[in-house]
Amino acid sequence: MQQNETQLDPQPTTTDWRQGSLLELTITDLNHQGDGVGRWNSRVVFVPGTVVGDRILARLLHVKPNIGHGKLQELLEESPQRIRPRCIVADKCGGCQWQHMDYGAQQTAKFNQVVQNLERIGGFENPPVSPLLPLLSEEPDADLHYRNKSTYPLGRSHIGQVQAGYYRQGSHQLVNLNQCPIQDPRLDPLLAEIKQDIHEQKWSIYNEEKHRGKLRHLSLRIGRRTGEMLVTLVTASSGLPNLTEQAKVWMERYPNLVGVLLNYNPDRTNAIFGADTDVVLGREYLRETFAGLEFQIHPTTFFQVNTEQAEALLNAVLEELQLTGNEVVVDAYCGVGTLTLPIAQRVQRAIALEVQREAVTQAQQNAEINSISNVTFLTGTVEKLLPELMEQPDIVLLDPPRKGCDRTVLETLRSQQPERIVYLSCNPSTLARDLKVLCEAGLYELKRVQPADFFPQTTHVECAAFLQRVGKS
Numbered sequence: 001m002q003q004n005e006t007q008l009d010p011q012p013t014t015t016d017w018r019q020g021s022l023l024e025l026t027i028t029d030l031n032h033q034g035d036g037v038g039r040w041n042s043r044v045v046f047v048p049g050t051v052v053g054d055r056i057l058a059r060l061l062h063v064k065p066n067i068g069h070g071k072l073q074e075l076l077e078e079s080p081q082r083i084r085p086r087c088i089v090a091d092k093c094g095g096c097q098w099q100h101m102d103y104g105a106q107q108t109a110k111f112n113q114v115v116q117n118l119e120r121i122g123g124f125e126n127p128p129v130s131p132l133l134p135l136l137s138e139e140p141d142a143d144l145h146y147r148n149k150s151t152y153p154l155g156r157s158h159i160g161q162v163q164a165g166y167y168r169q170g171s172h173q174l175v176n177l178n179q180c181p182i183q184d185p186r187l188d189p190l191l192a193e194i195k196q197d198i199h200e201q202k203w204s205i206y207n208e209e210k211h212r213g214k215l216r217h218l219s220l221r222i223g224r225r226t227g228e229m230l231v232t233l234v235t236a237s238s239g240l241p242n243l244t245e246q247a248k249v250w251m252e253r254y255p256n257l258v259g260v261l262l263n264y265n266p267d268r269t270n271a272i273f274g275a276d277t278d279v280v281l282g283r284e285y286l287r288e289t290f291a292g293l294e295f296q297i298h299p300t301t302f303f304q305v306n307t308e309q310a311e312a313l314l315n316a317v318l319e320e321l322q323l324t325g326n327e328v329v330v331d332a333y334c335g336v337g338t339l340t341l342p343i344a345q346r347v348q349r350a351i352a353l354e355v356q357r358e359a360v361t362q363a364q365q366n367a368e369i370n371s372i373s374n375v376t377f378l379t380g381t382v383e384k385l386l387p388e389l390m391e392q393p394d395i396v397l398l399d400p401p402r403k404g405c406d407r408t409v410l411e412t413l414r415s416q417q418p419e420r421i422v423y424l425s426c427n428p429s430t431l432a433r434d435l436k437v438l439c440e441a442g443l444y445e446l447k448r449v450q451p452a453d454f455f456p457q458t459t460h461v462e463c464a465a466f467l468q469r470v471g472k473s
Contacts (some may be wrong), residue, residue, distance in 0.1 A: 034459035053079025081105035094169035096457040122432035143456035162199040223288035232299040291342040337363035404430030
């Protein structure tokens with residue numbers, strides 16, 4: 001039986017390939033999870049918290065015949081790409097993976113990640129990948145302070161103090177935070193002070209192991225352009241005493257706070273939000289300006305957490321499409337209309353597909369607020385609705401979840417053959433897989449892929465891929 005990490009030999013050999021061995025490695029690459037990759041006697045070792053160019057001692061924690069997973073034991077020589085993290089808990093918190101890496105190196109790693117997935121999974125030779133879109137701000141810390149939404153699990157310390165933060169990577173051990181350098185700094189006071197208010201109210205905190213207690217998460221949201229904020233408490237059951245009175249205190253303390261809400265999630269699940277949300281005080285939404293339009297954003301609404309970069313990618317899509325005003329566009333997975341409405345202003349007609357009824361309702365409201373009347377919203381799965389369309393689209397926009405498109409969707413597109421397809425993705429591997437299907441037998445040509453960094457300090461990268469039907473200009 002393998003030894004636990006706490007039982008490892010205190011004087012391990014540096015020549016054995018076994019759990020507990022201490023190996024000297026030079027990090028030469030990064031994997032898709034952002035872990036450093038080193039090689040020892042033709043075997044591959046993955047080590048989190050390392051940077052290309054680091055020379056390290058790594059202790060092996062898990063071993064297979066040709067692959068090992070290690071822990072950074074000692075940094076023998078720092079890479080030029082290594083920097084001092086700007087967050088004091090960066091080595092503990094699982095929210096960011098790359099605080100220790102120079103931002104230029106992060107961009108290079110993300111570009112390479114996109115290229116490698118298109119080559120290895122998609123089978124594209126020399127894929128046409130453009131450089132990452134630059135951050136819009138020229139400030140020194142433009143790669144921080146970008147998140148417009150943060151949702152923190154709640155817990156208690158060993159002395160009973162209420163805590164809120166992110167989990168350590170690969171665990172459910174909470175790292176307590178009073179501020180977070182990647183969220184909008186206007187949310188920092190709310191995190192520290194509301195946590196203290198919860199403690200003073202003596203509201204019970206949910207214990208996921210025992211499935212007891214009430215408060216599960218604290219969610220903070222802000223309109224980057226409007227400054228309007230929402231506070232949402234996620235609870236396993238109703239009945240928080242003095243909640244209305246406490247909400248009044250928050251509304252008076254924070255002038256830009258427009259709503260305090262209570263979301264119910266009674267299930268034994270890792271999902272953050274439940275189906276029902278009540279307004280405790282104020283509004284159920286905040287207002288935000290995006291692409292020159294006004295949007296109403298609810299606490300559980302999907303809206304990109306990096307407003308500025310999402311708008312930059314939208315502008316790149318519009319620049320690539322060069323719309324004439326005569327097109328019929330289908331926006332699959334339309335959400336609350338973030339892409340649908342700006343594009344609808346530039347085309348003859350738009351058809352928007354979305355499985356979540358609440359999102360469709362919000363999208364319709366956003367269309368009405370902006371006096372956009374040329375959009376038809378349909379509720380249902382894309383795999384069901386897309387084959388039933390009576391109108392042939394000129395352009396189809398795809399923005400699926402991380403798992404990518406259902407095979408039915410891809411086959412329907414190959415059958416309908418719209419002139420152009422724009423595929424937006426937050427997962428380069430499923431993007432590459434689906435592009436391979438769409439381009440099979442030379443039906444479509446991959447014209448360009450535009451990556452954008454929506455999530456600095458993390459391994460995630462967003463992409464827009466542009467496909468042209470072969471034989472069409």
